[in-house]
Amino acid sequence: MTTPPPMLSLPWLDSLQQTLQPWPMAWPASVLLALIAVAWLANFITKRILLRGLRKMIERFSGPGHNGKQPLRVIARLANIVPSVVIAAGLAVVPELPPGLVKGLQALCHAWTVLTIALAVAHALDVFNTFYERRPDARNKPIKGYLQVAKIVVYVLAGLSIVATLAGVKLLHVLTGLGAATAVFMLIFQDTILSLVASVQISGDGRVRIGDWIEMPSQNADGDVIDIALHTVTVQNWDKTVTTIPTKKLVTDSFKNWRGMQESGGRRIKRSLYLDQHSVRFLDDELRPRIYQFALLDDYLASKREELTQWNTQMAQQHPEPVNARRLTNLGTFRAYVERYLRSHPRINQDMTLLVRQLAPTEHGLPLEIYCFTASTAWGEYEATQSDIFDHLLAILPEFGLRVFQQSSDAMFMHEREKRGEE
Template identity: 85%
Template sequence: MAVIGIRWLDQLENLLAPYPMAYPAVVLVALLLLAWLANFLTKHILLRGLRKVIERFSGPQHSAHHSLRVVARLANIVPSVVIAVGLAIVPELPPGLVKGLQALAHSWTVLTIALAVSHALDAFNAFYERRADARNKPIKGFLQVAKIVVFVLAGLSIVATLAGVKLLHVITGLGAATAVFMLIFQDTILSLVASVQISGDGRVRIGDWIEMPSQNADGDVIDIALHTVTVQNFDKTVTTIPTKKLVTESFKNWRGMQESGGRRIKRSLYLDQHSVRFLDAPGLERLGQFHLLDDYLASKQQELGQWNAQLAAQHPEPVNARRLTNLGTFRAYIERYLRSHPDIRQDMTLLVRQLAPTPQGLPLEIYCFAPTEWATYERTQSDVFDHLLAILPEFGLRVFQESSDAMLMSVREQRIAPRD
């Protein structure tokens, strides 16, 4: 077959001998057609066959997209190899032109291999992210560093090929430019160090809820890359945070709250201090109807009765006696109400306390934990305070509310309203 091909080329050369440059042009066009045919057969036959093989062994539910992209990139090497080899047999081409075209073909081969390696790293990352522990140990940043190294080496190789020198000489010549490269890639180096720290100590993982006011970020982490960490805020906007910021600046990670299963409620009722008083007999009788206060009132009245009985011998005046207050009884009611609430975590801290009085009233703080799911948490918190605000008057207490001119305006409108 080879002998027949050589004879056919000799006959074609003799036929086109009267026409200068006709035979080289025909051979060059045939070479280009051969390169195109090799590329076409590789992509349309090899890729289809590989797709069927992958779907047969892994099932059609697993995408072969990344694997086929690697093969498609490698398939582009075939035409460049055909051209690089075939240029040597094209007659009457200047040696300098042949050398330059072969250098371009070799450069294209190097670039194609670099792109194929990049797609292979993407395929490995996609495979790794299907693991259960991938969220805790992301490797995307490290793979991006590997891509940078691959493309830098490919660029140096292309420069060496086009310049006609050895790659080692180009790398040696870059030693003097190390400081310049350090300055150019300082963000990449800092981001790499930050990525290593984040991956090592697990301070941020995909799916974490983080809050970073300096970067206007308040939402879930959806991607951790070499240079940026992407956060989808709760208003569905997306914020990108430089990776190094998560090492050099403070932020809040709510993962501990989510893993604990309880989200804190820390909120105060501001009471009017003028409404605090001792409970009289009718008040005690009315509050005795609350089943949550049965044990509290009984034990407290017994305790106070014993105390006052011992004190009465020396100081029988009523002012010296200890008595129940509506505020203390309300505080005990709140604690028992929270202890009986089905959505309040009973295995976590639960307390009701008074804080220092403020110009806005006397803070009565509720400190407890509710379910972490956002909607359930807000519903539980609202239900608790709805109930407490509604039942507050039963204890003779009032919430403090800053005065406004709304009531005065209403009185003035009544005064100036025309009479019939």
């Protein structure tokens, strides 16, 4: 048994030791309790006095927008080291303790110190990420994934240090022994490594940022990106549900990012009116007076009248038959009207592509496609603009002698029968 270092010689301590001599373990127990009390007192002074004073000092000298609570939480975690340091240092003066027990308790105190430092470093990284996310460009270059990797490294090193301390060997020896287990660790941390590589690629090329609207049907994701972490990207869908996507999926699988649309300043309308082909005809005496009333068609009708007059005059010299003459159709005139209507619409982006075109006829009618971009990318304004346009076009169609195509039903016939009183 090793002889403990001599204690401070005080008369009252000597008297107390002489009083407790009839009880062999009373004196060591008293010293141990005193050591615990000193550790508690050191913890109390550190947290209740020093930290409070530090908090008041920060609040007094910092600006009004400064938040000192986050850094103080890191310091509060480090304050937990004080009791373990006091106990580790004081165990050497406790008399009659077996050396093995002293060594084991000191190893536990050192392990607690390492764990506390690791937790404080991890919390400091969280605090750093919180302050970084306040930067205007933080959404374009998130660092949360990198900080999570750093936290994993800190935890691994802390765990190895604790194992080395409890085993009574040097950390370097533990790290050397891990060389043979590298393949096993690569297998264990396979997902972490793949996620780290994916995070680096995502952050480097900016394919996904916080606030982006992404659509990934394979993962049932359609909404805004609200968080980018090491292993997962969190998406809040439009129905307010939350979908988590593995980060590596955004590198290996395909998805749609709507950021380009939002940054362009216009959202596309690509929708068709299906017209009944039986309603397409030349402008006759019945339609012509109605169509000539549209102010939007003044320039179109004037230019077409001049073009057709010149053509028909030349054609009449060779083939005077009416069938060889060119005439305006209600469909062509309506197409010109729709284009001019969109050109004059205040909520249509005039700097982007605008087309009104016919597509190939189908069994559902003749598609007249409207292809343009709204001036606002907001979902509500986009839907309102699109609805207003097609409301107007559907209502104005009869003025051109055109009809929309839809599958027939017996509702019209039943209505006629009810009017006639038939059963």
